[in-house]
Amino acid sequence: MMYSVHWSALALLRSLQCFLGLSFGREQCLLDVQPQINGQECKNTIDGSDTTTWQTQHNGHCNHYVVIDLRHAHNITALRVAPSLAGVTHGGSVGGHRILLSQEENDWSSPAVAYGTWADDGTDKWAIFEPQSARYVRLEATSATKNQGFITLGELDIWVSESVPIVPADGSLGRWGPTINFPLVPVSIFVDPVEKESRGNIIVFSSNSRDGIEDGEAEATRTAIWDRIGKRVSEEQVKNTHHQMFCPGTALDVNGSVIITGGASAAKTTVYDPVNKDWKPLHVMKLPRGYQGAVTLADGRMFVIGGSWSPSDSKDSRGGEIYDPFTNEWKKLENCSAEDIRTKTDGYLDYRADNHVWLMAWKDNWIFHAGPAADMHWINTTAPNGALKNAGKREEDGAMCGIAVMYDAAEGEILTAGGAPDYGKKASGNAFIIKLNKTGEAVTVAPAGKGLRWPRTFLNAVVLPNGDTFVAGGMLIGQPYNDTTAVFTPELWSLKDKAWKEMAPNSIPRTYHSVGLLLPDATVLVGGGGLANNRTVNHLDAQIYTPPYLIDKGPRPVIKSLPTSPKVMLVMLGQHLVFSTDSEVVDASLIRYGAATHNLNNDQRRIRLTPERDLKSPRVFKYRVKVPENPGVAIPGYWMLFVMNKAGVPSVAATVQDRRR
Numbered sequence: 001m002m003y004s005v006h007w008s009a010l011a012l013l014r015s016l017q018c019f020l021g022l023s024f025g026r027e028q029c030l031l032d033v034q035p036q037i038n039g040q041e042c043k044n045t046i047d048g049s050d051t052t053t054w055q056t057q058h059n060g061h062c063n064h065y066v067v068i069d070l071r072h073a074h075n076i077t078a079l080r081v082a083p084s085l086a087g088v089t090h091g092g093s094v095g096g097h098r099i100l101l102s103q104e105e106n107d108w109s110s111p112a113v114a115y116g117t118w119a120d121d122g123t124d125k126w127a128i129f130e131p132q133s134a135r136y137v138r139l140e141a142t143s144a145t146k147n148q149g150f151i152t153l154g155e156l157d158i159w160v161s162e163s164v165p166i167v168p169a170d171g172s173l174g175r176w177g178p179t180i181n182f183p184l185v186p187v188s189i190f191v192d193p194v195e196k197e198s199r200g201n202i203i204v205f206s207s208n209s210r211d212g213i214e215d216g217e218a219e220a221t222r223t224a225i226w227d228r229i230g231k232r233v234s235e236e237q238v239k240n241t242h243h244q245m246f247c248p249g250t251a252l253d254v255n256g257s258v259i260i261t262g263g264a265s266a267a268k269t270t271v272y273d274p275v276n277k278d279w280k281p282l283h284v285m286k287l288p289r290g291y292q293g294a295v296t297l298a299d300g301r302m303f304v305i306g307g308s309w310s311p312s313d314s315k316d317s318r319g320g321e322i323y324d325p326f327t328n329e330w331k332k333l334e335n336c337s338a339e340d341i342r343t344k345t346d347g348y349l350d351y352r353a354d355n356h357v358w359l360m361a362w363k364d365n366w367i368f369h370a371g372p373a374a375d376m377h378w379i380n381t382t383a384p385n386g387a388l389k390n391a392g393k394r395e396e397d398g399a400m401c402g403i404a405v406m407y408d409a410a411e412g413e414i415l416t417a418g419g420a421p422d423y424g425k426k427a428s429g430n431a432f433i434i435k436l437n438k439t440g441e442a443v444t445v446a447p448a449g450k451g452l453r454w455p456r457t458f459l460n461a462v463v464l465p466n467g468d469t470f471v472a473g474g475m476l477i478g479q480p481y482n483d484t485t486a487v488f489t490p491e492l493w494s495l496k497d498k499a500w501k502e503m504a505p506n507s508i509p510r511t512y513h514s515v516g517l518l519l520p521d522a523t524v525l526v527g528g529g530g531l532a533n534n535r536t537v538n539h540l541d542a543q544i545y546t547p548p549y550l551i552d553k554g555p556r557p558v559i560k561s562l563p564t565s566p567k568v569m570l571v572m573l574g575q576h577l578v579f580s581t582d583s584e585v586v587d588a589s590l591i592r593y594g595a596a597t598h599n600l601n602n603d604q605r606r607i608r609l610t611p612e613r614d615l616k617s618p619r620v621f622k623y624r625v626k627v628p629e630n631p632g633v634a635i636p637g638y639w640m641l642f643v644m645n646k647a648g649v650p651s652v653a654a655t656v657q658d659r660r661r
């Protein structure tokens with residue numbers, strides 16, 4: 001048979017088994033409108049042949065669906081949708097889609113297990129989701145490619161899994177799903193913070209190609225927008241900046257604009273403006289680079305350092321430079337050499353030892369360099385040429401493509417975990433708590449519990465509103481474009497217990513070129529991986545992880561009183577932020593919006609806040625929280641304000657802007 005599974009890693013790891021359509025016995029295909037076209041009935045989607053076609057009738061709009069009855073319940077985990085090989089030239093393929101599962105013939109009340117938009121490129125399409133027991137499968141086309149009002153489809157396979165356990169019903173380990181399908185591999189990702197109801201669209205991008213390297217227009221980027229509320233994915237090619245934003249540095253400025261530096265078009269800088277929803281070129285960097293670390297400073301400027309594969313690879317070609325968004329100018333900091341911040345355990349010193357630097361903006365416009373090099377540093381960006389100062393050793397080896405998260409900015413506390421001494425090497429399970437003391441002075445380092453239970457590199461880390469850090473994906477041996485040693489069990493660093501806990505596993509590998517991000521509704525998005533031309537390891541999707549605090553813990557508190565439209569509140573340093581809620585809350589936090597790529601999100605940080613109830617108005621739930629005074633703690637820009645109740649359930653975030661200067 002023709003099952004050329006390009007998800008070989010998944011098949012290998014999960015021993016999937018494919019049931020051919022006809023082996024289900026009675027197939028049941030339903031069309032929403034007209035009778036089926038003679039010879040092109042929907043039963044052709046499950047006849048085991050890609051060359052027979054199901055063609056829907058043109059009905060002016062596209063909402064065609066097919067339902068398959070498996071006769072018995074199976075643990076279903078994936079769908080392959082193959083285009084017709086019969087040479088049908090009219091009609092589109094399935095673009096926008098939803099996939100629903102059911103135990104009952106006409107009950108489609110459960111949310112979709114996967115939805116999104118597939119690319120218009122004539123290849124097989126996959127939807128992979130967490131296994132779920134169902135007898136009926138429904139594929140809905142919500143849009144057809146080529147703007148057609150009807151679709152043609154060659155074959156639809158349903159994949160089941162007998163090895164992946166069904167998600168525990170109690171949800172105490174969290175829950176995965178749905179899967180969001182993108183028309184490209186989401187290698188870089190950010191939340192557009194300026195959005196109706198403040199809940200935010202998600203913008204993702206790959207390279208000039210959707211799923212490979214260098215097979216498109218040289219200086220352009222494939223992007224997609226996921227409308228989380230409308231549950232739709234759309235695609236856009238960004239050409240006007242002439243910037244292929246693949247393997248870049250990313251940071252969010254004072255106005256929530258995402259500044260994307262370098263990468264494939266090595267000196268270019270682009271800004272995504274969330275107010276006008278457009279992309280604009282900015283001034284080029286002094287030094288061309290890709291894979292650099294980037295971070296927004298206390299005064300709103302942005303610092304970058306390191307980054308390999310720039311065309312002018314040489315020892316001193318990757319030093320620090322600083323961008324001033326107010327003047328659109330770059331300035332080189334001659335005394336911040338990338339040589340000082342390299343890992344010393346990389347086999348290709350000149351090439352990639354200064355990649356993906358963990359940078360934490362701090363007081364007085366200083367930056368703390370937390371890794372991945374074993375030696376940590378302080379960077380004084382106000383010294384005329386910048387100044388680097390050793391801050392001690394974190395561990396013995398470097399931790400390339402590990403993670404660092406400032407989970408408590410007021411206390412200067414950073415969690416680090418995982419990584420490998422070098423690409424291609426065995427990953428580490430090391431985890432540490434770094435505590436910053438006075439700016440420029442020695443820091444303390446202590447092990448974070450017993451370390452990760454699963455050593456991993458290319459992992460993603462997201463700080464949650466309650467200060468716990470969720471770590472997902474990664475692999476045991478750091479081999480780009482090879483999912484063989486992928487880790488599927490996420491871990492949670494509990495602030496209260498000072499221990500790691502294994503959480504619900506997922507079924508899609510998230511390794512090299514994967515990303516993780518906290519969403520404003522307090523769930524976590526983990527996606528991407530791959531972007532290899534051979535397509536065996538490409539993951540054109542993301543999954544939502546719902547932490548246990550949102551499962552069976554009762555209603556969520558609601559922040560009621562922050563301004564709407566645009567739902568952004570300006571906050572002032574050292575001042576109180578006043579708001580009301582619909583119920584009692586006992587804890588609060590601010591988490592800065594960030595942008596993630598290559599397992600790195602330096603702008604992500606959390607500030608713990610203490611809600612003080614206004615006792616003068618006992619009949620309403622009115623609170624105030626004090627925003628820290630120091631802009632090195634409360635970095636200017638957009639933040640998510642969360643409140644939590646006694647059961648630990650967080651609200652949906654209100655968006656606040658900390659705008660200064």
Ligand SMILES: *[C@@H]1O[C@H](CO)[C@@H](O)[C@H](O)[C@H]1NC(C)=O
Pocket residue numbers: 073074075133161162164165166
């Ligand atoms: C589905 O998975 C559950 C739990 O892993 C298992 O007990 C059950 O036998 C599976 N059902 C089928 C039809 O494979």
Ligand SMILES: *[C@@H]1O[C@H](CO)[C@@H](O)[C@H](O)[C@H]1NC(C)=O
Pocket residue numbers: 253254255325326
């Ligand atoms: C941010 O937006 C404000 C108001 O539109 C503008 O005055 C300011 O220059 C912007 N700052 C940056 C860094 O773009």
Ligand SMILES: *[C@@H]1O[C@H](CO)[C@@H](O)[C@H](O)[C@H]1NC(C)=O
Pocket residue numbers: 334335385
């Ligand atoms: C800083 O740079 C200047 C000139 O580039 C150099 O003379 C000086 O020695 C450097 N200082 C340090 C501490 O590296």
Ligand SMILES: *[C@@H]1O[C@H](CO)[C@@H](O)[C@H](O)[C@H]1NC(C)=O
Pocket residue numbers: 380382383384439440
């Ligand atoms: C950082 O650099 C500035 C400018 O040279 C200097 O005034 C300041 O003392 C430096 N900070 C420290 C703590 O060395």
Ligand SMILES: *[C@@H]1O[C@H](CO)[C@@H](O)[C@H](O)[C@H]1NC(C)=O
Pocket residue numbers: 436437438
């Ligand atoms: C900083 O270190 C000093 C001793 O070196 C200690 O007394 C102080 O408590 C520390 N401050 C913080 C915030 O940890």
Ligand SMILES: *[C@@H]1O[C@H](CO)[C@@H](O)[C@H](O)[C@H]1NC(C)=O
Pocket residue numbers: 477479482483484485
């Ligand atoms: C992928 O990794 C595995 C385990 O490390 C190795 O055996 C295999 O050869 C690798 N495959 C490729 C294509 O490099």
Ligand SMILES: *[C@@H]1O[C@H](CO)[C@@H](O)[C@H](O)[C@H]1NC(C)=O
Pocket residue numbers: 480481482532533534535536537
């Ligand atoms: C996939 O392609 C990449 C890049 O061309 C290559 O390095 C890798 O070994 C390939 N992986 C597999 C599993 O074939």
Ligand SMILES: [Cu+2]
Pocket residue numbers: 246247513598
């Ligand atoms: Cu890359």
